[in-house]
Amino acid sequence: MYGANFFPPPHIKSLYELVMENFEDKINQVLLAAAVVSLIIGYIKEGFPEGMIEGSSICFALVIIIVVGSGNNWISERALASMVALSEKQEVAVYRNSEKTVTIDSAELVVGDLIYFENGSKFPADCILISGMDVKTFEGELTGEAIDIDKSPVNLDNFNQDGVSATLLAKS
Numbered sequence: 001m002y003g004a005n006f007f008p009p010p011h012i013k014s015l016y017e018l019v020m021e022n023f024e025d026k027i028n029q030v031l032l033a034a035a036v037v038s039l040i041i042g043y044i045k046e047g048f049p050e051g052m053i054e055g056s057s058i059c060f061a062l063v064i065i066i067v068v069g070s071g072n073n074w075i076s077e078r079a080l081a082s083m084v085a086l087s088e089k090q091e092v093a094v095y096r097n098s099e100k101t102v103t104i105d106s107a108e109l110v111v112g113d114l115i116y117f118e119n120g121s122k123f124p125a126d127c128i129l130i131s132g133m134d135v136k137t138f139e140g141e142l143t144g145e146a147i148d149i150d151k152s153p154v155n156l157d158n159f160n161q162d163g164v165s166a167t168l169l170a171k172s
Contacts, residue, residue, distance in 0.1 A: 002110070002111055004107055005106060005107050005108070005109040005110070005124065005125060006106070006107045006124070009081070009084055009085070010080070010081075010084060012077050012078070012080070012081045013073075013077055015070065015074055018069075018070040018073045018074055018077070019066060019070045021070075021073070022065070022066045022069050022070060028062065028065065028066070031058060031061065031062045031065075032062060034058055035055050035058035035059045035062060036055070037055075038054045038055035038058055039051075039052060039055030039056070039059075040055075042054055042055050089105060089106075090105070090106040090122060090123060090124065091103050091104065091105060091106070092104055092105075092106050092109060092115055092121075092123045093115070093116040093117075094109070094113045094114060094115050094116065095113075095114040095116065096113065096114075101116050106123055106124055106125070109123070109124075109125050114130070115127060128154050129151050129152065129153045129154060130153055130154060131153050132151070132153055135150070135151040135152075136148035136149060136150055136151065137149050137151055
């Protein structure tokens with residue numbers, strides 16, 4: 001009903017996109033224009049084989065720049081994709097219709113799961129604390145706050161979310 005519990009992975013650029021990205025650089029645009037002009041002028045002045053040397057040299061240099069730049073960016077994109085895939089894999093202990101915890105991937109968390117956590121636990125979900133003492137959370141990755149936030153368990157006195165009455169909690 002709420003969808004999977006993960007962010008979509010970032011767009012990984014294709015090799016074509018990485019090659020075309022090189023032509024957004026002004027220096028590469030100038031080199032391409034210089035190569036075309038040099039090829040045309042060389043062909044007009046000196047003919048086919050001799051007039052192509054300077055323009056071909058510029059084209060060759062441009063190809064080297066594009067191959068090296070695109071290759072490096074392609075390797076970086078693949079490394080980023082594998083790091084994102086690894087970083088999203090988090091196991092979480094939950095209670096699901098039993099008194100024993102079951103370990104699942106955090107992407108499988110759903111509304112209503114009771115999460116068991118200990119000091120240092122990390123899970124990507126909004127939660128309501130049902131029980132615990134001296135619970136503090138570090139929310140710096142989400143909010144940028146550098147300090148831990150004190151959390152207290154929900155009870156009849158402090159439960160009120162969007163006008164929902166505390167009697168709902170008493171009935172469940």
